[in-house]
Amino acid sequence: xxxxxxxxxxxxxxxxxxxxxxxxxxxxxxxxxxxxxxxxxxxxxxxxxxxxxxxxxxxxxxxxxxxxxxxxxxxxxxxxxxxxxxxxxxxxxxxxxxxxxxxxxxxxxxxxxxxxxxxxxxxxxxxxxxxxxxxxxxxxxxxxxxxxxxxxxxxxxxxxxxxxxxxxxxxxxxxxxxxxxxxxxxxxxxxxxxxxxxxxxxxxxxxxxxxxxxxxxxxxxxxxxxxxxxxxxxxxxxxxxxxxxxxxxxxxxxxxxxxxxxxxxxxxxxxxxxxxxxxxxxxxxxxxxxxxxxxxxxxxxxxxxxxxxxxxxxxxxxxxxxxxxxxxxxxxxxxxxxxxxxxxxxxxxxxxxxxxxxxxxxxxxxxxxxxx
Amino acid sequence: xxxxxxxxxxxxxxxxxxxxxxxxxxxxxxxxxxxxxxxxxxxxxxxxxxxxxxxxxxxxxxxxxxxxxxxxxxxxxxxxxxxxxxxxxxxxxxxxxxxxxxxxxxxxxxxxxxxxxxxxxxxxxxxxxxxxxxxxxxxxxxxxxxxxxxxxxxxxxxxxxxxxxxxxxxxxxxxxxxxxxxxxxxxxxxxxxxxxxxxxxxxxxxxxxxxxxxxxxxxxxxxxxxxxxxxxxxxxxxxxxxxxxxxxxxxxxxxxxxxxxxxxxxxxxxxxxxxxxxxxxxxxxxxxxxxxxxxxxxxxxxxxxxxxxxxxxxxxxxxxxxxxxxxxxxxxxxxxxxxxxxxxxxxxx
Numbered sequence: 001x002x003x004x005x006x007x008x009x010x011x012x013x014x015x016x017x018x019x020x021x022x023x024x025x026x027x028x029x030x031x032x033x034x035x036x037x038x039x040x041x042x043x044x045x046x047x048x049x050x051x052x053x054x055x056x057x058x059x060x061x062x063x064x065x066x067x068x069x070x071x072x073x074x075x076x077x078x079x080x081x082x083x084x085x086x087x088x089x090x091x092x093x094x095x096x097x098x099x100x101x102x103x104x105x106x107x108x109x110x111x112x113x114x115x116x117x118x119x120x121x122x123x124x125x126x127x128x129x130x131x132x133x134x135x136x137x138x139x140x141x142x143x144x145x146x147x148x149x150x151x152x153x154x155x156x157x158x159x160x161x162x163x164x165x166x167x168x169x170x171x172x173x174x175x176x177x178x179x180x181x182x183x184x185x186x187x188x189x190x191x192x193x194x195x196x197x198x199x200x201x202x203x204x205x206x207x208x209x210x211x212x213x214x215x216x217x218x219x220x221x222x223x224x225x226x227x228x229x230x231x232x233x234x235x236x237x238x239x240x241x242x243x244x245x246x247x248x249x250x251x252x253x254x255x256x257x258x259x260x261x262x263x264x265x266x267x268x269x270x271x272x273x274x275x276x277x278x279x280x281x282x283x284x285x286x287x288x289x290x291x292x293x294x295x296x297x298x299x300x301x302x303x304x305x306x307x308x309x310x311x312x313x314x315x316x317x318x319x320x321x322x323x324x325x326x327x328x329x330x331x332x333x334x335x336x337x338x339x340x341x342x343x344x345x346x347x348x349x350x351x352x353x354x355x356x357x358x359x360x361x362x363x364x365x366x367x368x369x370x371x372x
Numbered sequence: 373x374x375x376x377x378x379x380x381x382x383x384x385x386x387x388x389x390x391x392x393x394x395x396x397x398x399x400x401x402x403x404x405x406x407x408x409x410x411x412x413x414x415x416x417x418x419x420x421x422x423x424x425x426x427x428x429x430x431x432x433x434x435x436x437x438x439x440x441x442x443x444x445x446x447x448x449x450x451x452x453x454x455x456x457x458x459x460x461x462x463x464x465x466x467x468x469x470x471x472x473x474x475x476x477x478x479x480x481x482x483x484x485x486x487x488x489x490x491x492x493x494x495x496x497x498x499x500x501x502x503x504x505x506x507x508x509x510x511x512x513x514x515x516x517x518x519x520x521x522x523x524x525x526x527x528x529x530x531x532x533x534x535x536x537x538x539x540x541x542x543x544x545x546x547x548x549x550x551x552x553x554x555x556x557x558x559x560x561x562x563x564x565x566x567x568x569x570x571x572x573x574x575x576x577x578x579x580x581x582x583x584x585x586x587x588x589x590x591x592x593x594x595x596x597x598x599x600x601x602x603x604x605x606x607x608x609x610x611x612x613x614x615x616x617x618x619x620x621x622x623x624x625x626x627x628x629x630x631x632x633x634x635x636x637x638x639x640x641x642x643x644x645x646x647x648x649x650x651x652x653x654x655x656x657x658x659x660x661x662x663x664x665x666x667x668x669x670x671x672x673x674x675x676x677x678x679x680x681x682x683x684x685x686x687x688x689x690x691x692x693x694x695x696x697x698x699x700x701x702x703x704x705x706x707x708x709x710x711x712x713x714x715x716x717x718x719x720x721x
Contacts (some may be wrong), residue, residue, distance in 0.1 A: 004434075028400065068521035069522065069523050069526070069698070070522070070523070070526055071523040072520075089542070107631075120698050120699035127701060128698065129697065129698055130524075131523050131524075131698045133523075136522075147481075147524065147525035147526075148481070148482060148484075148525060149454055149482075150454075150485075179453075179454040180454060182453035182454050182455050183454060183455055183485075184455060184457055184458065184485075185485075210453070210454050211426070211427055212427045212430055213426070213427060213451055213453075213454075217451060218451070218453040218454065219453065222539075239706065240515075259629070276433070281430060282430065339699050340699065342703055343693060344700065345692060345697055345700040345704060346692060346694050346705055349693070349694050349695070356692065358692070358703060359703070359709075359710055359713075360703065361703065361707075361709070362703055363709075363713075
């Protein structure tokens, strides 16, 4: 999908956006083009490449059994995270489900912290206690990182309420997938948001499959952007970083003036639902390869860069290598980090950490409760 | 309404113990294959049986429903959307008009959106309608327990929440032969049953499982190992841990009696009491957090019935009172060393 691109002046490059589908909105409210610069293009490319390399590194670590448990990779969907990062500020809250590594990266965690967390090391983002599904960052208003499907939606609605209550010029981006769109709690939350005009953006990452079930076998209405009923909605190409960015800018303005909005971003995940899912029992390998060839979000930006001679193949390869290098260093560091000490088993259950006898695997490694 | 004759009733045999089954018509199966076999038998014998849940159609994430959609069709073995509350409630509705609803909740950790429906609707249906209606033909199957790397949301053991609700039955099998018999009994029991399947045993536990249609009695515990000095009570994966611990204790000359509770609620108090009256000592173990776990209920019950027979306080060796941890799982779980230590403390009291 190559859109007509023209150099309108020396530094700014114009990009035509793909068509939008709207619900309870007028198409002319949305932009048809946007502009970007060389610097911005390279920044997007580098950042998305870093995300991609990080996810692939996690895949390798999982196969080496250095990451264990449940791992849900987002490679293929990087433009969504890049777009939201470009459109929103760190004062806007973001909350999502378990496909959260790239958001953690963009919201301030380093690759080392992220990989260490997945490997359950002490140096991880959440002290090694959360794992792949539980990244959080208070300083940048990233509220995680949730394992139970749909549970983050009413939670995010509460965040939006707090923002409105405190008269903040900020919104909450509530992210979830096409599978979660069938959870009752979404409709409870959206109803509250519309009733009280909350600044909540309900953002559906539609990658066409809820684990192994395709959208038309799970949802009676697959036009997820209309599922908010009276709440306006927009459907976009999630693999186009510019469309994601411009839509979210529009959405933020809409939320602060009027109330909630539903955004459906069409995208695709290259991996299965998680590392336990090969991802080819419910879709063909050919389909996955076809998506990689024609709809890859990083290639889209790469083509704009090459066509506008912002950089050449060789320079882009250097960026790729730098990104790979950064990830490799992070991985090596994380491998040698220690796991959290046994005392961390019983901390953070309540506000006051209680005194427990924790029996070590060998008795001599036990932690005795401190005497009162 | 014409009640369908349940043909299988003449073909199915009911047993108290798996050891009573004399059939030589057996096949080596692991836990998920045994569950699959049980579901196959029920779907085959009972045209009103329906199996549904997330990703059930292609065989299920743990292969429990493998081949069943191909055999019985999408009318009877079908996927639901991602909505546990919907799955649970939909099952209650189906059961109340006479269908045998077998609802699958993919992980026990995800059962909580359905908690209200199970506890408020399913458990009290018969009671509140004065026995006009019931959802007895509902069985909810869900996976259960630690699996080595499941962390907070793929390892929980929620049996205690449901054992606290009269009107429900809760069952946890320890191996493939028990699982098949108990599952068939649970499905056919005229009360709503929650059947928790230990996911760690799906592939690891293997046995020569009889291919016949057989049921094992609910609300009956089984003495898995005879012993003289101390009674060890557990269920599901814990039975293996108790056996390992008892081997350690044997070296010290302590003979342990191991009881598998099987039906968590309503439990077989008589078997437990008979055993503790004989041994005078008792340890109860479960992966779920200690406070208000099944160990608490069983301790209270046993001390009430066997007070003068007890030589030592009843001990519970359970998970810590924390969320199920990530990397600290080996320290969190009640392993054979912790149980062995509890045995020593009890015997030396």
